[in-house]
Amino acid sequence: MSRINKVIIAEDIKSIHLGLSSILEKFHIEKRDFVQYCDDAYIMIKKAVKDNSPYDLLITDLSFAKDHREVNFLNGEDLIKAVKNENKNIKILVFSIEDRLHKIEYFFNHLEIDAYVCKGRNDQKDLEKAIKAINQGNKYFSKSLSNLYTNKCHQEIDNYDIELLRMLEQGYNQSEISKIFKRKKVSPSSTSTIEKRINNLKNYFKAKNTINLIAKSKDLGII
Amino acid sequence: MSRINKVIIAEDIKSIHLGLSSILEKFHIEKRDFVQYCDDAYIMIKKAVKDNSPYDLLITDLSFAKDHREVNFLNGEDLIKAVKNENKNIKILVFSIEDRLHKIEYFFNHLEIDAYVCKGRNDQKDLEKAIKAINQGNKYFSKSLSNLYTNKCHQEIDNYDIELLRMLEQGYNQSEISKIFKRKKVSPSSTSTIEKRINNLKNYFKAKNTINLIAKSKDLGII
DNA sequence: AACAGCCTTACGGAAAACCGTAAAATTAGA
């Protein structure tokens, strides 16, 4: 496995650039390009392939603020999908504030990323470990994620519950949800059970009513 | 107005520290202390007052990730409120990803902060401007906020509406809200009008029902 | 003073949510 020595970083928050730069410097990675839009990253990656000097590694954030500029790629996920088509050998390191386990698992499983580092108190050291792992041809996924503390309570909330909460959030009433679940072959689907499950969720989150339930679910980041 | 020369920075994302440090270096601010927990910032600010060498400026994030450590102050807002009691002269610069106008206005009006800089593509330059403004005894609030694109629609939503949405979010039903408004002398307070106003909000936000209304309001950052 | 326009309040019927009970179906265990 060849050593990383040409890197592109897609990160819209300017104040993070220096922190990333200093890590790359430690690894004596001289060729490092910073961009603040996904579109720019894509263009540069594509061009580098064409010029026969492709990037070895893309470090990218997931969420990018919208501004006046019109863009094709709204977020890191879109970018990664597109980049995979242009450069099959490029390694991907996602660097994001997102610390929810099921989201991170999604990126490993569906986007085949090579490393995930969570922005936070330990991110500099995690970045070092991640790059070291990639240099050795391994994947990296920080074990020191805070979600281990916040998500333990969420384990009792399953995908059905989340789907149900999402339906409520979108404004469907109980009988509409029942019909939709029947159509999508989601079980259970009776209005009675849906009612009961909503009630369980309200008890679980100590919500006063369904409105409060959705508010709390959103605050906790479950939906 | 005396020049800033002793600063404490409360920011849990380690990768941002270097970016902040380089800005402070430009202003020749030598005394800069970085902490990753609100609690530590509070303790150090309190101690500095006691030692007769108080900080001139607190730069703080708003949201701090939870981890294994038990803390008294969960977020920047709690910290700022507490700090104001310990050091009445300290300047406050909030440095956060939050770019929704309503929230930012809240910090200026209720917490009497001195500057707000939004983490983003232009944050380094905005930080410079903010510190310059504070040095001159002025307040600073970045005009280059992306919310200018998303928030123009919110001007028609007044404080009454927001209070109403907050009540709904907390799970109060219409008659409870009516009683609370009557007690707090908030007008109008009849269940009938409350019902009507909720309906107006639903039309305005094209919400299917009240649950959807609260979900949309939270997504837009109005509450 | 008279009037129009807007906001507030009141009320009644229909729809949906809420709550308890109970039957039917499914699963788990002996």
Place this chain on the structure above:
DNA sequence: TCTAATTTTACGGTTTTCCGTAAGGCTGTT
């Protein structure tokens, strides 16, 4: 395989929300 336990479904009564109509009140204009 039979039984016990759990989950799903069904149903009826109560509360709350939803929606239309209409009366009452405040303000500004002529």
